[in-house]
Amino acid sequence: MSLLSFQKALTDLIASPQLCLQLRNNPAAVLSRYDLTSREQRRLQTVVYQQGMSVSCTLYRVNRITPIYTMLPYTCFLLGEQLMPVIEEFWAIDNRSDLQFKREINIFGEFLLQKLLSGEIVNPYLREIVVMELAMNELKFLPRELLMETGDDETSIHPLVRLVPFDHPPEPLLTALAGMKLPEREKDTGEYWLMLDHREEELSFRALPHKNGAAAVAGL
Numbered sequence: 001m002s003l004l005s006f007q008k009a010l011t012d013l014i015a016s017p018q019l020c021l022q023l024r025n026n027p028a029a030v031l032s033r034y035d036l037t038s039r040e041q042r043r044l045q046t047v048v049y050q051q052g053m054s055v056s057c058t059l060y061r062v063n064r065i066t067p068i069y070t071m072l073p074y075t076c077f078l079l080g081e082q083l084m085p086v087i088e089e090f091w092a093i094d095n096r097s098d099l100q101f102k103r104e105i106n107i108f109g110e111f112l113l114q115k116l117l118s119g120e121i122v123n124p125y126l127r128e129i130v131v132m133e134l135a136m137n138e139l140k141f142l143p144r145e146l147l148m149e150t151g152d153d154e155t156s157i158h159p160l161v162r163l164v165p166f167d168h169p170p171e172p173l174l175t176a177l178a179g180m181k182l183p184e185r186e187k188d189t190g191e192y193w194l195m196l197d198h199r200e201e202e203l204s205f206r207a208l209p210h211k212n213g214a215a216a217v218a219g220l
Contacts, residue, residue, distance in 0.1 A: 005035040067101040135162040139198040166192040
């Protein structure tokens, strides 16, 4: 049991520079969370002062932020200066990461959507872009060739197609973001739909008729 607790404590320290600082400043408060021998407690108190621990913390954070930057690029752009504070908060309260891209972007996306729902983050475009990028990545991780062989079900949307609801016209919004520019503020919002289609090797996008998304994809 002690060895498992030591490994858990070491993993927690690598994942959190803040916890390393807490251990330096108040070792009793941190070490009391784990079932450790006196020798293991001394080892951890020594480890947090070693240069290698700083490197390990940096590598861990790089591995966690890489999928967010690479697979949620428009989300990151819209967050702007809020990005790093939000990521730091996410890391502080959510340690479910297994450093796999798919899981990391999903749990970060869920975190952002909750903050948007609660009003902690206010951004007129962020929700629809988060949902879109999560849907894009979901499609990319699906076994495309296998799903193409299953054939179409005329009563439902093809499993390689996703419909993403937008509050703003998708085309001008995505055009602006593709140029790494903030879109002009839309005065009017409405019900718009963007269709993501991965039935071809290249993922494609199509804006559907205003207020008629479900009808427009009937039979796809």
